[in-house]
Amino acid sequence: MDKTSIRMGARSVVAAFVLALAFALACALPSGAFALTTGSATAKPNEDGGSSVIGGLPTRLTWEATADKGDSVESVELVLPEGGSFDSSTTKITTLKGLERSKVEGEATPQGNKLTVKFSEPLVDGYLIRLEITDMHFPSEGGSVVVGGTYVSNGETKQLQDSAPIETIPNTLVQGIVNWLDHQPWVQAWNSNQFLGMFFKPQLIVTSLFSLLPGWFVCLGIVIASYPFAVVLGLVFALMKVSRFKLLRAIAIVYINVLRGTPLFLQIYIVFFGLPMMNINIDNVILGIIVMAVNSSAYLAEIFRAGIESIPAGQYEAASSLGMGHLQTMVNIILPQTVRRVIPTVTSDFITAFKDTSLLSSVGVMELMMFSKNLTSITGNMTPYVTAGIFYLIVTLPLIKVVTVIEKRIARSERGSGPRPKAKTAVAKEEVADAV
Amino acid sequence: MSGMSRRQFLKGSALFASGLGTLAIFGCAGNSSSSAASSSASASSAAAASGEYKLVVPGKLTCISNLYFPPFESMDDKTGEPVGFDIDMSKALAEHMGLEVNWKPSQAFDSLVPAIKAGGTADIAIAGMTITDERKQEVDMSDPYVDSNQSIVTKKGSTETKESLNAAGKKIAVQAGTTGEDWAKEHLPAAAAKDGIVPLDDIIAAMTGVQTGSYDALVTDLPVASYQIKNSFSDLQVLEPIATGEQYGIAVSKDNPALTKAINEALAKMEQDGTRAQIEKTWFGSELK
Numbered sequence: 001m002d003k004t005s006i007r008m009g010a011r012s013v014v015a016a017f018v019l020a021l022a023f024a025l026a027c028a029l030p031s032g033a034f035a036l037t038t039g040s041a042t043a044k045p046n047e048d049g050g051s052s053v054i055g056g057l058p059t060r061l062t063w064e065a066t067a068d069k070g071d072s073v074e075s076v077e078l079v080l081p082e083g084g085s086f087d088s089s090t091t092k093i094t095t096l097k098g099l100e101r102s103k104v105e106g107e108a109t110p111q112g113n114k115l116t117v118k119f120s121e122p123l124v125d126g127y128l129i130r131l132e133i134t135d136m137h138f139p140s141e142g143g144s145v146v147v148g149g150t151y152v153s154n155g156e157t158k159q160l161q162d163s164a165p166i167e168t169i170p171n172t173l174v175q176g177i178v179n180w181l182d183h184q185p186w187v188q189a190w191n192s193n194q195f196l197g198m199f200f201k202p203q204l205i206v207t208s209l210f211s212l213l214p215g216w217f218v219c220l221g222i223v224i225a226s227y228p229f230a231v232v233l234g235l236v237f238a239l240m241k242v243s244r245f246k247l248l249r250a251i252a253i254v255y256i257n258v259l260r261g262t263p264l265f266l267q268i269y270i271v272f273f274g275l276p277m278m279n280i281n282i283d284n285v286i287l288g289i290i291v292m293a294v295n296s297s298a299y300l301a302e303i304f305r306a307g308i309e310s311i312p313a314g315q316y317e318a319a320s321s322l323g324m325g326h327l328q329t330m331v332n333i334i335l336p337q338t339v340r341r342v343i344p345t346v347t348s349d350f351i352t353a354f355k356d357t358s359l360l361s362s363v364g365v366m367e368l369m370m371f372s373k374n375l376t377s378i379t380g381n382m383t384p385y386v387t388a389g390i391f392y393l394i395v396t397l398p399l400i401k402v403v404t405v406i407e408k409r410i411a412r413s414e415r416g417s418g419p420r421p422k423a424k425t426a427v428a429k430e431e432v433a434d435a436v
Numbered sequence: 437m438s439g440m441s442r443r444q445f446l447k448g449s450a451l452f453a454s455g456l457g458t459l460a461i462f463g464c465a466g467n468s469s470s471s472a473a474s475s476s477a478s479a480s481s482a483a484a485a486s487g488e489y490k491l492v493v494p495g496k497l498t499c500i501s502n503l504y505f506p507p508f509e510s511m512d513d514k515t516g517e518p519v520g521f522d523i524d525m526s527k528a529l530a531e532h533m534g535l536e537v538n539w540k541p542s543q544a545f546d547s548l549v550p551a552i553k554a555g556g557t558a559d560i561a562i563a564g565m566t567i568t569d570e571r572k573q574e575v576d577m578s579d580p581y582v583d584s585n586q587s588i589v590t591k592k593g594s595t596e597t598k599e600s601l602n603a604a605g606k607k608i609a610v611q612a613g614t615t616g617e618d619w620a621k622e623h624l625p626a627a628a629a630k631d632g633i634v635p636l637d638d639i640i641a642a643m644t645g646v647q648t649g650s651y652d653a654l655v656t657d658l659p660v661a662s663y664q665i666k667n668s669f670s671d672l673q674v675l676e677p678i679a680t681g682e683q684y685g686i687a688v689s690k691d692n693p694a695l696t697k698a699i700n701e702a703l704a705k706m707e708q709d710g711t712r713a714q715i716e717k718t719w720f721g722s723e724l725k
Contacts, residue, residue: 042622051621051628060569062622090569094681099585099658101681128679134569167625198554276648284650364609364634364645374635377546377613380553380574 036073039064039128041147041163043138047175050211053168054175055083056140061133063147063163072122072154076129078115079149083139086110093117094130102127110136114149122153142170174210178203197381204383208375212384215371216391219357222285222367226293227350233293234300239330241305252301259298265359267291272363288360288367296353303345307338340410344403351396351403368392489694492559496538497530500551501563502611503542504638507663507719508564508684511542518542521719522562525581528711529686532702544637546613549574552687559695560686564657566615567685576696579703580683581712586619587658588675589665591646594653598623598676601653604630609642609651611635615682616655643669659720 045051046059053059067073080086091108094101104127106119117131138145144165150157171179181187181203191197240252259267271291275282282290311334319329361369368388375384492498501509501522509520518539530537540558543551548561553574566584567577590596601608602624610617612635620633627633634651636642642654643664658677665672688696706712 040623042625044618044622045625045628051625092569096679096681099677099679101583101683128681130679130681132569194554198550272650273644273648276650279649281649362637362641364607364636364650366631366634370635373546373612376550377617377635380546380549380570380613382550 036071036076036129036151036153036158036160037066037068038147038161038163039066041166043166043168047169047172053138053166054171055138055142055145055168056171057175057179058135058137061131061136061147061166063129063131063133065129065160067123067125067127067129069125070154072124073119073127073129074122074152074155075116075118076131076151076160077117077149078131078133078147078160080113080136080147081139081145082113083141084113084145085137086115086133087112087137089115089133089136091115091117092132092134093119094132095119095123096128096130097126108133138166138168140171142168144168174207177206181206199382199386201381201383204375204379204381205387208372208384208387209390211375212368212371212387212391215366215368215388216394218285218365218367219354219391220395222288222292222357222360222365223350223354226289226296227353229289229293230296230300230353231346233297235304237297237301238304238308241301242308244326256298256301259295260302264291264295264356265362267295268359268363284363284365288357288365291360292353292357295356296349299349299352300346303342303349304338307342307345308334310341311337344407344410347399347403347406351399354395355392489698490692491535491695492556493538495535497526497533497535497560498538498540498558499526500540500543500548500558500561502545502548502638504640505545505564505657505660506667508660509562521582521715522564524715524718525706525712526560526562528706528715529699529702532705532711533698544613545611546635549613549687552689555689555691559692560688560699562686564660564684565687566657566682568615568618568682571687574690575687576690576693577685577687578696578699580685581703582659582684584680584682584684585658586616586655586678586680586682587661588653588655588678589643589646589661589672590653590675591649592671592673594673594675596652596675602626604632606632606653607634607651608632609634609636609645609654611639611642611656612637614656615680616657619678619680620655639664643672646672 041061041063043053044060044062045053046057047054063078065076078086087110089110091110093106093108095104095106096102104119104121104123106117108115108117108131110133115131115133115136117129123129145168146165147163149160151160152158187202191201237252237255240248241256243249243252268291271287272284275287315333315337316329319333324332357365357367358369360367361373364370368391369385372384372388376382501518503509503511503518503520505520507520508522509518511517512519523539526539527537545563548563548565549571551557552561561575564582564584565571565577567580571577588598588601600606603626606624606627608620608624608627610620610633617633617635621628624633634645636645639654639656639660642651642656645651646654647669653675655678658674661672661674665674686699688699703712
């Protein structure tokens with residue numbers, strides 16, 4: 001390559017750079033230099049417990065635009081596609097200069113799919129207009145909605161830039177039920193009682209039953225995934241604790257006592273904020289499984305240890321008289337009996353562990369309590385927590401029943417379960433009854 | 437098998453936060469009658485003069501808030517007493533109304549409006565709470581006393597932008613029940629659709645989470661973000677201030693319109709006599725606006 005071609009090359013690079021710069025500038029600046037720039041148009045999700053915008057139901061549209069050089073905006077008219085409506089909406093008008101509120105006010109007049117906002121004084125360069133239109137409706141068939149319209153600047157009516165499309169969906173079945181409930185007199189009467197309305201609002205029970213479901217699965221998933229690990233870990237530490245070696249015993253004692261002696265809440269915080277700090281980034285749910293497994297293992301270790309120690313010393317002696325070693329005795333004689341004895345307590349611990357997954361909501365795991373909290377924070381109503389309670393009970397009540405049944409069975413087999421003679425008094429009473 | 441202690445005791449610390457709203461509703465309904473007679477003479481006469489508003493504890497303006505929102509409200513490191521802009525405002529309010537101030541322990545932000553609505557726990561919630569239509573449906577809001585905006589906060593040097601955060605798989609922490617949460621859900625729908633907007637109990641947990649990399653960003657009120665970054669979380673930055681022009685108000689039960697009126701009058705007085713400006717100077721170094 002000779003000198004000239006290098007120079008040519010350099011020149012064309014410069015030319016391309018200038019062109020690119022001009023293009024970037026053209027993009028950065030609003031297309032028409034004298035235009036009210038639509039900043040954004042967004043809608044508040046109105047699906048109870050969801051994140052979608054449903055058409056045909058009241059929602060809130062937030063529309064923002066910035067006045068540009070040469071602008072003197074007197075009024076703005078927003079237009080929704082056919083089927084959308086601003087009727088019976090209320091509009092909060094905020095005008096800002098930078099981050100500071102300005103004194104300019106406005107007045108909004110909704111009419112069908114149009115909304116006109118007149119300002120108390122014209123808005124010039126740099127002013128941000130922010131309209132929050134509450135209780136407006138998007139077209140009920142759903143789809144991408146573009147907010148357009150016109151504005152008046154310097155006495156001239158100009159076209160507004162179309163907003164970025166807002167995705168909306170048609171009404172859902174759940175929302176349909178909720179709307180039906182909204183109009184039932186008995187529901188209104190029920191909700192007018194402050195306590196019932198706050199904790200047992202029928203509409204929210206319906207929506208939360210559906211929207212809490214994924215959280216319930218996450219809870220179940222976490223506890224079911226963590227428990228096998230907890231059982232294995234627990235068994236290891238239980239055996240360490242009853243071991244003959246001092247060091248193993250010491251390790252097990254420290255492990256069990258530290259974990260049982262500190263709140264699960266604290267352990268969750270340490271794992272969730274500690275591990276990422278060491279650049280270990282694991283999915284929240286997996287972290288949850290780890291914490292629950294480690295925490296449960298300490299309790300299970302104690303349960304297993306007590307189970308092992310509850311086997312009478314005679315069994316060890318009998319085993320050793322048969323010539324069995326320590327390990328053989330443990331595996332063949334002691335542990336099988338232990339398993340049966342600890343099943344009720346382990347089940348109770350499982351119940352506790354299942355309920356304890358709720359603590360994971362404090363660090364953002366999307367489990368049952370998190371969903372409820374979410375819904376409560378949106379609605380300002382406690383009903384989602386009550387629904388969450390129902391979800392917990394669906395799991396815990398049958399398990400509690402299982403524990404009772406097993407406990408009874410064990411008690412019966414341990415005391416021998418032959419037929420018992422009837423109590424004497426009862427027999428005597430029967431005789432008296434016969435005589436009369 | 438007696439040594440198998442259970443662990444119900446663990447529950448307390450964490451469920452405390454989320455359940456407190458529930459407890460609070462039941463908790464203190466009876467207080468008002470028990471200590472009825474013993475309010476100070478000056479207070480009761482002033483209260484009587486300014487209308488027939490009801491107070492949970494006679495002679496006292498009982499306040500609730502979420503005390504993890506500095507500089508508006510936080511707890512003193514040493515004493516655990518509530519301190520902050522809103523606390524000073526509440527004291528000045530009470531003074532102007534001839535009352536004493538009575539602060540309750542911190543509770544989750546999203547439980548404040550339900551607690552005020554249910555009544556019996558506190559007279560007012562003063563918690564850097566933006567006046568919104570939704571809240572006004574549940575409770576009365578006083579006249580605005582502070583202007584605020586939102587902000588997106590990330591780790592210093594983060595390459596995120598407002599646009600890049602709106603993607604599936606991004607995690608954005610917010611405080612449950614706040615306008616920041618609303619903003620994130622509305623403006624970052626792609627993240628929200630995949631449960632990417634994570635509502636937490638307080639903003640400190642959100643900031644710690646962004647610091648440690650658990651979340652990509654957080655959305656909260658600009659004054660709080662600036663204050664916290666300046667004072668405690670120096671490795672975070674305000675990625676972008678979001679002009680919303682929102683205004684804070686004080687939440688009062690709808691059953692107590694006389695109290696709302698009295699508070700608005702006191703706020704107006706504090707505006708005139710410079711009390712509010714003084715408090716702003718204390719907490720923000722200069723007068724706002």
